[in-house]
Amino acid sequence: MNGFINHRFLRFIKYLLIVLSIFAVYSLIIPSKNVLKERGKPKYVENYKCPADWTPKDEENWEFHQNNGTDQKVLLISDSLFSRHGKLITQVLTALKIPFKSEAVSKNIPVLTTSRKGRYSLIIIENYYKYLNMPRWNRQLLDKYCMDYKVPVISFIASKPNDQLKRIRIKGSSLWMWQNQQIQSLSTHPSKIHKITKENTTRLDVGNSSDWVVFEENTKKFETILSGKVTKNGKDRAVVIHDIGIEDGVNRILFGRNISDWTIKMTFIDSIWWAIGKNMQFSLDRFIQVDIDDIFVGAQGTRMLEDDVINLLAYQQKFRNKYNISNFHFMLGFSGSYFRNGDENEDKGDELLIEKASNFVWFPHMWRHNHAHEHNYTYLEAFMVQNKMFAENMRLPVNYTYAIAPQHDGVYPVHEQLYDAWKKVWKVSVTATEEYPHFKPSTSRKAFIYKNISVLPRQTCGLYTHTQTFDTYPGGFDYVQNLIRGGDLFFTVLLNPVSIFMTHQQNYAHDRLALYTFENLFEFLRCWTNLKIKWQSPIESAKMYFERFEEEKVPLWTNPCIDPRHRIITPPSINCSNLTLPNLLILGPQKTGSTALANFLEIHPNVSQNSNVPGSFEEVQFFGGNNYKKGIEWYLSYFQQKAEIVFEKSATYFDNPLAAKQASALVPNSKLIIILQNPADRAYSWFQHMLAHKDETAMNLGNMTHIFEVSKNNTLAKKLLNRCVSGGKYIHHLEKWLEHFSLSQIMFIDSDVLRNQPIKILSKVTEWLDLPYFDYSKVIRFSPSKGFHCKIDENSKTRCLGESKGRKYEKMDEATRLELDEIFAIDNSALFKFLRKSRLEIPGWLRKLIK
Numbered sequence: 026m027n028g029f030i031n032h033r034f035l036r037f038i039k040y041l042l043i044v045l046s047i048f049a050v051y052s053l054i055i056p057s058k059n060v061l062k063e064r065g066k067p068k069y070v071e072n073y074k075c076p077a078d079w080t081p082k083d084e085e086n087w088e089f090h091q092n093n094g095t096d097q098k099v100l101l102i103s104d105s106l107f108s109r110h111g112k113l114i115t116q117v118l119t120a121l122k123i124p125f126k127s128e129a130v131s132k133n134i135p136v137l138t139t140s141r142k143g144r145y146s147l148i149i150i151e152n153y154y155k156y157l158n159m160p161r162w163n164r165q166l167l168d169k170y171c172m173d174y175k176v177p178v179i180s181f182i183a184s185k186p187n188d189q190l191k192r193i194r195i196k197g198s199s200l201w202m203w204q205n206q207q208i209q210s211l212s213t214h215p216s217k218i219h220k221i222t223k224e225n226t227t228r229l230d231v232g233n234s235s236d237w238v239v240f241e242e243n244t245k246k247f248e249t250i251l252s253g254k255v256t257k258n259g260k261d262r263a264v265v266i267h268d269i270g271i272e273d274g275v276n277r278i279l280f281g282r283n284i285s286d287w288t289i290k291m292t293f294i295d296s297i298w299w300a301i302g303k304n305m306q307f308s309l310d311r312f313i314q315v316d317i318d319d320i321f322v323g324a325q326g327t328r329m330l331e332d333d334v335i336n337l338l339a340y341q342q343k344f345r346n347k348y349n350i351s352n353f354h355f356m357l358g359f360s361g362s363y364f365r366n367g368d369e370n371e372d373k374g375d376e377l378l379i380e381k382a383s384n385f386v387w388f389p390h391m392w393r394h395n396h397a398h399e400h401n402y403t404y405l406e407a408f409m410v411q412n413k414m415f416a417e418n419m420r421l422p423v424n425y426t427y428a429i430a431p432q433h434d435g436v437y438p439v440h441e442q443l444y445d446a447w448k449k450v451w452k453v454s455v456t457a458t459e460e461y462p463h464f465k466p467s468t469s470r471k472a473f474i475y476k477n478i479s480v481l482p483r484q485t486c487g488l489y490t491h492t493q494t495f496d497t498y499p500g501g502f503d504y505v506q507n508l509i510r511g512g513d514l515f516f517t518v519l520l521n522p523v524s525i526f527m528t529h530q531q532n533y534a535h536d537r538l539a540l541y542t543f544e545n546l547f548e549f550l551r552c553w554t555n556l557k558i559k560w561q562s563p564i565e566s567a568k569m570y571f572e573r574f575e576e577e578k579v580p581l582w583t584n585p586c587i588d589p590r591h592r593i594i595t596p597p598s599i600n601c602s603n604l605t606l607p608n609l610l611i612l613g614p615q616k617t618g619s620t621a622l623a624n625f626l627e628i629h630p631n632v633s634q635n636s637n638v639p640g641s642f643e644e645v646q647f648f649g650g651n652n653y654k655k656g657i658e659w660y661l662s663y664f665q666q667k668a669e670i671v672f673e674k675s676a677t678y679f680d681n682p683l684a685a686k687q688a689s690a691l692v693p694n695s696k697l698i699i700i701l702q703n704p705a706d707r708a709y710s711w712f713q714h715m716l717a718h719k720d721e722t723a724m725n726l727g728n729m730t731h732i733f734e735v736s737k738n739n740t741l742a743k744k745l746l747n748r749c750v751s752g753g754k755y756i757h758h759l760e761k762w763l764e765h766f767s768l769s770q771i772m773f774i775d776s777d778v779l780r781n782q783p784i785k786i787l788s789k790v791t792e793w794l795d796l797p798y799f800d801y802s803k804v805i806r807f808s809p810s811k812g813f814h815c816k817i818d819e820n821s822k823t824r825c826l827g828e829s830k831g832r833k834y835e836k837m838d839e840a841t842r843l844e845l846d847e848i849f850a851i852d853n854s855a856l857f858k859f860l861r862k863s864r865l866e867i868p869g870w871l872r873k874l875i876k
């Protein structure tokens with residue numbers, strides 16, 4: 026009996042082992058496809074509750090401040106170059122795309138006027154104490170400017186932490202302030218300054234810091250914009266106050282707190298709008314687009330289930346109904362290769378998405394989520410066609426010519442072949458990226474158009490593929506809440522007319538973090554702002570964007586090898602380990618001897634110049650011109666020869682403000698050479714140039730003598746005169762360069778010395794460029810027949826510049842010189858002052874003129 030049992034038992038164990046091993050092998054070969062993990066219900070998290078249902082204000086009767094006609098620019102006087110608050114203010118101005126000049130407070134205040142009008146429409150002073158304690162003369166100058174041009178001042182007063190004095194009268198004003206105060210609530214008052222901010226609201230969660238500054242005001246000279254209830258005595262005191270200028274004619278908005286508090290920041294933004302918004306196309310509309318980039322891409326166990334899809338649809342409807350975002354659509358990006366790549370339940374989720382496809386807007390990603398820069402046109406086209414076939418087979422409505430590249434790869438830095446393939450297969454006209462011009466700071470993101478494809482800025486909302494549950498959110502759940510409740514996400518919407526957010530399918534599964542995020546964001550915006558959240562197609566958004574920010578159309582090329590994020594997605598056609606860009610630019614101006622300088626400088630063994638550009642008189646003329654549109658690869662192709670100094674000379678750069686901006690984006694550390702010639706001689710030389718080119722107007726005039734008289738009634742003559750003169754207004758053009766480059770990067774050369782003693786100039790230039798000494802006297806000599814210095818070639822022959830450089834023409838007559846000197850008088854004197862102030866050598870001709 027025992028033996029029988031043992032025998033049968035052993036046989037049973039044997040079979041069991043066989044079955045188990047078959048099962049084990051089977052499950053190894055066929056991974057967990059059918060092993061369904063139980064997925065818990067999404068965690069319930071309470072939504073944001075607005076304390077009250079405050080009524081929004083409509084934008085119809087907004088009042089804006091009207092100044093006396095100034096440029097649309099803000100002057101920011103910051104506490105120091107490194108001030109943190111100054112940086113926050115700068116970020117707001119950058120995000121609002123308002124031109125500004127930032128200066129650290131110093132003995133000198135920047136020049137406030139041009140010869141015609143005021144330069145600034147708003148002055149922001151970071152530290153009000155510094156303003157109050159400015160040297161009297163500066164303060165008077167600033168106040169007078171504000172009065173004359175009706176320009177308001179915005180400033181901030183901070184508590185001095187150890188100051189015993191609590192109640193202080195503000196110098197020169199009847200206003201009193203209390204420092205180091207704690208407040209328990211913050212209320213918005215009715216005021217023409219509030220635009221985005223809802224009026225008559227009260228916020229209780231203001232923290233417990235006791236460094237607020239509050240103002241005591243009880244006259245009609247001041248208007249409260251925000252007030253705080255002081256904890257100690259329950260009194261309601263102004264935290265942001267508007268001095269309407271009754272006392273001294275200057276409009277001031279004073280903040281008793283810095284903009285790290287969100288209500289203060291919002292009020293600050295409103296104050297800027299109020300000060301300059303009239304001409305800034307102010308609008309309360311905010312367009313929000315939520316993209317789900319990889320609707321089918323995701324590891325098993327992280328993907329959406331049927332329930333998640335149903336929920337996604339329900340929320341789409343909820344956003345339309347509850348937040349009035351009529352027509353709101355989630356935008357689904359697809360990589361067809363990953364369809365049904367999950368477990369059984371997840372595959373059902375995918376299938377339901379397809380079944381409900383017509384409810385969403387679909388856009389192509391890439392067939393296998395491929396990184397564009399790793400592929401050439403043929404492959405990219407093949408991937409796209411495959412994805413397109415998937416869309417056709419699944420009847421996905423791809424209604425807009427919009428596409429997103431996986432990880433934005435190939436969009437910026439530009440991989441031209443991606444653009445070409447997109448256009449060919451999908452007729453793409455709009456895309457978006459977070460990488461232009463750089464990922465950080467996000468407030469500086471911009472748009473551009475390349476190959477007729479509009480590239481809009483894209484925003485992150487703190488949701489990534491790994492952010493799936495509230496409990497595992499990096500930085501904790503509080504972090505998500507802070508983003509929404511007055512944090513970065515809230516301000517992204519506030520500051521951008523169009524926000525295109527990137528999310529992933531995982532953010533709609535599990536705890537559905539994306540739905541929580543957007544619902545709460547909409548609720549918070551509805552609660553505290555007058556903004557109108559809307560949806561429109563990306564095509565309409567692109568149109569709207571570029572109507573508003575036209576200046577962004579042309580991309581601002583940057584060096585892709587410097588930004589580590591860009592470096593890894595740079596197309597192979599740009600070789601970062603052997604990239605040559607110029608480190609010296611000779612800017613001109615035209616007709617000052619720039620060709621001679623370039624021609625001589627190039628002889629130095631450690632110097633190389635760009636290779637010849639067909640049909641362009643040797644000049645690359647990249648910055649500020651049409652060649653710029655050809656892209657950075659085109660520019661790079663002219664700098665194959667490495668050297669210690671690689672330079673290019675384009676005399677068209679100097680008087681082109683765009684050139685300054687574009688050069689500083691691509692070669693910010695480059696040195697610059699500017700040649701200063703008496704502008705009267707320069708104008709005359711230009712006229713001779715026009716004569717030599719048989720310009721009809723110049724030919725009719727014959728010489729310059731009568732151009733001044735004739736140009737009064739003749740537009741063609743006026744145009745010609747202007748062309749002769751404009752490049753010679755040196756200080757005006759120089760200012761544009763100094764907005765982007767520091768003075769220490771620039772060398773000025775006296776054109777007369779260059780002409781008569783080129784070797785002397787070249788030695789100076791060599792030294793300035795830190796190049797080894799080179800004896801130029803062996804390679805340059807004066808040619809009596811040419812009347813100029815020329816190169817000596819290897820056969821000891823004289824090689825002069827062509828006949829268009831150093832032309833033979835009549836000397837300028839005295840009358841013409843007088844007229845021209847008169848035209849340039851103001852500019853010359855400004856140049857003289859500038860050079861003297863900067864302790865730079867003054868050209869002989871200028872010294873003679875300003876005697």
Ligand SMILES: Nc1ncnc2c1ncn2[C@@H]1O[C@H](COP(=O)(O)OS(=O)(=O)O)[C@@H](OP(=O)(O)O)[C@H]1O
Pocket residue numbers: 613614615616617618619620621676710711713779780813814815826829830831832
């Ligand atoms: N070594 C030498 N050889 C020839 N020409 C010389 C030289 N040094 C200075 N110059 C002066 O350069 C003037 C032309 O200036 P640019 O080269 O800057 O002109 S351009 O704008 O690039 O066309 C040119 O102007 P014009 O005399 O009116 O022709 C010259 O006066």
